[in-house]
Amino acid sequence: MTSTNKVAVQKLLIKSRIETDTLKERELLCPECGFRIQTLYSDASGHLRVKCPKCKGIYVLNLAYFRRIQRREKHRVLDRYHK
Ligand SMILES: [Zn+2]
Numbered sequence: 001m002t003s004t005n006k007v008a009v010q011k012l013l014i015k016s017r018i019e020t021d022t023l024k025e026r027e028l029l030c031p032e033c034g035f036r037i038q039t040l041y042s043d044a045s046g047h048l049r050v051k052c053p054k055c056k057g058i059y060v061l062n063l064a065y066f067r068r069i070q071r072r073e074k075h076r077v078l079d080r081y082h083k
Contacts, residue, residue, distance in 0.1 A: 028066065032057050 025041040028050070029035065035054035043065055051058045 026067065028061070029056065030055060031059055031061070031066065058060075 020041050021038045025039050026042065028048075030037050030039050030050075030052040033052060033055040035052055037050050037052055040063065047060060047062050049058065049060050
């Protein structure tokens with residue numbers, strides 16, 4: 001990578017970080033063993049292929065089907081499911 005590219009990447013990293021200030025974080029858990037695979041932001045969508053570092057399973061996930069909000073919002077989310 002050239003130094004010009006490195007500077008451009010650094011700028012994009014900073015920009016990305018700033019953009020997450022207004023987003024909520026949620027955990028993506030392994031569908032098999034429940035291990036926390038990674039943290040997603042609330043604007044994440046689409047399909048993801050993940051490998052669980054714990055059970056070594058490889059899964060294709062549609063993020064719309066695998067939502068888990070942070071623990072402090074759990075009750076609100078459960079209420080929504082039961083309506
Ligand atoms: Zn797993």
